[in-house]
Amino acid sequence: MALEDIIKPENLVYKKPDIMNDNAMHYCPGCSHGVVHKLIAEVIEEMGLVEDSIGITPVGCAVFAYNYIDIDWEEAAHGRAPALATAIKRLRPNKLVFTYQGDGDLSAIGTAETIHACNRGESIAIIFINNGIYGMTGGQMAPTTLEGIKTATCPYGRDVKLNGYPLKITNLLKELEGTRFVTRQSVHTAAAVRKTKKAIRKAFENCLDGKGGANVVEVVSTCSSGWKMTPAKANKWMEENMFPAYPLGDLRDRDANI
Amino acid sequence: MSEEVKLMKGNEAIAHAAIRCGCDGYFGYPITPQSEVLETLMEVEPWKTTGMVVLQAESEVSAINMVYGGAGCGKKVMTSSSSPGVSLKQEGVSYLAGAELPALIVNVMRGGPGLGTIQPSQADYFQTVKGGGHGDYRLIALAPASVQEMADFVGLGFDLAFKYRNPAIILADGVIGQMMEKVVLPDFQPRMTEEEIAEKCPWAAVGKPKNRERNVITSLELQPDAMEQNNIRFQEKYKTIEENEVRYEEIMCDDAEYLLVAFGSSARICQKAVEIAREQGIKLGLLRPITLWPFPKKALADYANKVKAMLSVELNAGQMVEDVRLAVNGKVPVEHYGRLGGIVYTPDEIVEAVKNKIM
Numbered sequence: 001m002a003l004e005d006i007i008k009p010e011n012l013v014y015k016k017p018d019i020m021n022d023n024a025m026h027y028c029p030g031c032s033h034g035v036v037h038k039l040i041a042e043v044i045e046e047m048g049l050v051e052d053s054i055g056i057t058p059v060g061c062a063v064f065a066y067n068y069i070d071i072d073w074e075e076a077a078h079g080r081a082p083a084l085a086t087a088i089k090r091l092r093p094n095k096l097v098f099t100y101q102g103d104g105d106l107s108a109i110g111t112a113e114t115i116h117a118c119n120r121g122e123s124i125a126i127i128f129i130n131n132g133i134y135g136m137t138g139g140q141m142a143p144t145t146l147e148g149i150k151t152a153t154c155p156y157g158r159d160v161k162l163n164g165y166p167l168k169i170t171n172l173l174k175e176l177e178g179t180r181f182v183t184r185q186s187v188h189t190a191a192a193v194r195k196t197k198k199a200i201r202k203a204f205e206n207c208l209d210g211k212g213g214a215n216v217v218e219v220v221s222t223c224s225s226g227w228k229m230t231p232a233k234a235n236k237w238m239e240e241n242m243f244p245a246y247p248l249g250d251l252r253d254r255d256a257n258i
Numbered sequence: 259m260s261e262e263v264k265l266m267k268g269n270e271a272i273a274h275a276a277i278r279c280g281c282d283g284y285f286g287y288p289i290t291p292q293s294e295v296l297e298t299l300m301e302v303e304p305w306k307t308t309g310m311v312v313l314q315a316e317s318e319v320s321a322i323n324m325v326y327g328g329a330g331c332g333k334k335v336m337t338s339s340s341s342p343g344v345s346l347k348q349e350g351v352s353y354l355a356g357a358e359l360p361a362l363i364v365n366v367m368r369g370g371p372g373l374g375t376i377q378p379s380q381a382d383y384f385q386t387v388k389g390g391g392h393g394d395y396r397l398i399a400l401a402p403a404s405v406q407e408m409a410d411f412v413g414l415g416f417d418l419a420f421k422y423r424n425p426a427i428i429l430a431d432g433v434i435g436q437m438m439e440k441v442v443l444p445d446f447q448p449r450m451t452e453e454e455i456a457e458k459c460p461w462a463a464v465g466k467p468k469n470r471e472r473n474v475i476t477s478l479e480l481q482p483d484a485m486e487q488n489n490i491r492f493q494e495k496y497k498t499i500e501e502n503e504v505r506y507e508e509i510m511c512d513d514a515e516y517l518l519v520a521f522g523s524s525a526r527i528c529q530k531a532v533e534i535a536r537e538q539g540i541k542l543g544l545l546r547p548i549t550l551w552p553f554p555k556k557a558l559a560d561y562a563n564k565v566k567a568m569l570s571v572e573l574n575a576g577q578m579v580e581d582v583r584l585a586v587n588g589k590v591p592v593e594h595y596g597r598l599g600g601i602v603y604t605p606d607e608i609v610e611a612v613k614n615k616i617m
Contacts, residue, residue: 052465054331057476066474072463074330075476076323077353083320084327088463090311091283091333095465113323116316 017041019050019070026064030231032221033062033129035187036100039197040127041069043204044096053096054088056081058105061135065100079110082117085124089207096207098125103144104134107169114169118214121178125203125215128170130246131223139226143167146245151226166245170218174252180206180213182252186220186243188235206255213254220246261442268408268434271441272338272364273298275412276310280449281362282333283311285324287343290376291432292366295338308449318343322350322363329359330475332455332462334416338364340432341382342373344390351425352391355492356477358461360419362412363397363427366435369600377600378432378523383577386429387551394489396496398426398503399550401521405439407548413444420458422499429550431573433523433602505548506557510536514543516616517561518608519582520571521547528571531608542612550578555585562589567616570594571608591616 020041027033044053053071057063059078066073076084081099089097106114106128117124133151134140140153146166148157158166174182181203185196196219203215220242222234229237250258266274273295276284286296296314304310311328315321321337328335339347344365354361367382369375386399398418400411408430415426455462463473479485507525510532511517520528525546535542545561547554561568567590570579579594586592595611597603603611 051467054463054465056327063478066472066476070466070472072466072473073475074327074463075357075474075478076326077349080320080323080326080350083315083323084330086313086320087283087285087311087324087327087335088331090313091328091335092331092464112316113320116320 017045019045021068021070023067025068027061028225030222030224030234031061032131032187032219035193036127036129036196036219036221037065037068039193039200040100043197043201044071047201047204049096049204052094053098054092056084056088056097056099058099058101060102060105062100062102062129063136079105079108080113081105082110082113082122082124082126086117086120086122089122089124093123096204098127098204098207100127101129102135103128103130103132103142107143107167111169115172115176118173118216119176119178121180121213123207123212123214125200125207125217127200128216128218129221130218131221131226132166132242133223133226135223135226143169146241168246170216170251173216178214179216179252180211180254181215183216183250184218184220184246184248186238186248188222188238218246220248263440263442265438266405266441267294267436267438268402268405268430269294269366269436270298271405271409271443272412272428273302274443275409276336277302277304277308278444278446279413279416280308280334280447281310281336281416282449283313283328283335285313285315285321285328285335285337287315287318287321287339289340289343291368291378291435292338292340292364294435295364310449318346319349322347325361326350326354326357326359329354329361330357330463332459332464334420334450336362336364338366340366340368341370341379344382344385348385348391351397352393352395353477354425355391355395355397356393357475358423359425359475360416360423361425362415362419363425365427365429367429367431369598375600376432378573378602379600380431380522380524380573381575381577382429383550383572383574386427387553387581395492396424396499396551398422398424398499399429400426401429401548401550402434403522403525403546405434405437405441408434409441409443413447418503422495424495424499429522431523500552503549504552504554504556506554507546507548509544509546511543511545511561513541514564515541515566516543516612517565517568518542518544518571518612519547519558519568519578520544521550521578523602524571524573527603527605528608530605531612534605535609535612538609540612540617553581553585558582558585559587562586565590567591567593569612569616571603571611572596573602574598
């Protein structure tokens with residue numbers, strides 16, 4: 001079979017979303033951000049929301065998400081994305097408004113904004129990348145860093161007496177009456193990627209049906225550079241160490257009485 | 259149409275003026291002595307009439323970031339607070355300036371530092387005109403001296419903010435916020451339509467249509483040469499504002515031998531002090547800066563050729579006096595008179611200060 005026959009449009013089974021542009025990503029090899037970016041772009045495109053989406057980027061590695069997906073964006077101060085999202089959604093109720101935040105942004109400096117936006121039941125989606133470390137600033141301890149793990153600011157391992165316990169903030173958020181859909185997923189296997197995409201789609205759909213309620217999709221993620229591991233080893237380490245602390249699955253789904 | 263005169267507090271005038279000038283959203287947090295702004299809006303419920311969004315945020319930090327979000331999507335949005343709350347907002351204010359977003363901030367000042375008092379003060383002058391947040395930026399700062407100006411400066415503040423894509427601030431104090439006076443509220447102006455937003459704010463993140471590049475609201479630029487260019491652009495804009503937007507009022511200045519310089523509530527008290535001084539044969543005048551930034555430097559430099567001395571009268575330990583001295587550049591003596599921590603001077607005290615400090 002000639003190459004021309006193979007690359008016919010009708011044979012196309014996979015392509016990158018049109019709104020993912022060709023800018024070279026700054027993410028490290030093995031990082032989960034790229035996969036989650038792609039899923040968001042796919043869902044926006046499949047739902048026909050390119051002209052009706054406003055994303056909010058955090059401070060941290062994903063600050064530059066706006067360089068890769070061709071929709072309108074606002075870049076927030078550290079932790080404040082849910083406050084921006086609150087205002088944008090209330091002022092433009094017909095738009096899809098979502099934040100994209102890491103664990104330092106969402107569960108440390110932005111804890112108040114996160115909890116109160118969720119508690120008010122803002123019709124927004126929060127995509128939460130939890131890799132248990134500060135990536136962009138060079139591998140410091142996050143609230144979600146596991147006990148005993150060494151980072152630049154806990155070089156002898158996280159000591160709960162000194163630093164407190166790993167913060168399972170998503171477990172807190174699911175208790176709030178204002179949240180509608182709270183789930184914890186990952187993107188370390190093809191099956192997990194599909195599940196995460198489904199979760200993002202559900203969160204985005206919830207934002208637009210007028211029923212209200214905040215939607216949180218936590219993605220337990222790897223940070224090969226911060227963890228100082230190869231991408232393959234980081235995936236395995238995540239399964240063995242992160243998943244027991246942050247078990248995957250739906251934590252709250254108001255529509256299904258979960 | 260005959261004008262309808264109403265009696266209300268300065269804080270209430272801010273709220274009513276916001277609704278009337280087509281404000282899209284107010285985000286605030288209760289703090290004395292400005293809580294009546296949020297209280298009035300919640301009582302009037304403008305979302306049922308003009309569609310204006312009003313929200314009590316969980317903190318001043320969140321409120322100013324809601325303002326950032328709203329301004330970034332092309333809406334006319336504002337917040338208000340008092341000194342300790344405005345300190346909390348400084349992060350967001352710097353980001354607004356850095357992302358060149360139009361927005362209105364109101365500070366009804368109280369005595370500080372720290373939790374301080376709930377009584378009037380003007381000790382946030384430095385914070386307002388010298389920065390407050392991080393980075394080289396300026397706020398267009400309007401200082402109302404009456405309830406009428408509280409109402410008028412909401413529309414003016416928004417107009418200037420949108421004209422220059424820069425945050426504007428109304429710097430009032432507990433006297434102006436709490437006192438009741440006659441006021442004629444501005445005429446109703448509809449909120450901006452989407453067509454008007456598209457024309458006025460082509461940079462806004464409103465959802466990307468097919469025919470343009472994505473809009474990104476950000477203050478981040480990691481390349482230092484590009485960031486320097488951004489800063490140079492900001493400074494050029496600030497220079498244009500300084501050339502075009504200076505506002506001040508002159509009271510009994512024509513034949514003045516001595517000049518008071520005062521803003522806001524202090525200017526009201528100084529006006530009476532001028533009357534008393536003139537009854538005693540002292541040729542006293544008053545220059546009232548209405549814009550604290552841009553500051554009326556040239557007007558003061560001109561008066562330095564006409565008067566014998568100036569007294570900067572402020573409810574603080576001496577802040578605006580530094581800008582008066584810079585403008586006068588040593589030509590005549592410039593002294594300061596102030597009361598601190600929520601205590602307000604009487605007109606007689608000011609006349610005494612004139613006699614003791616500059617005559």
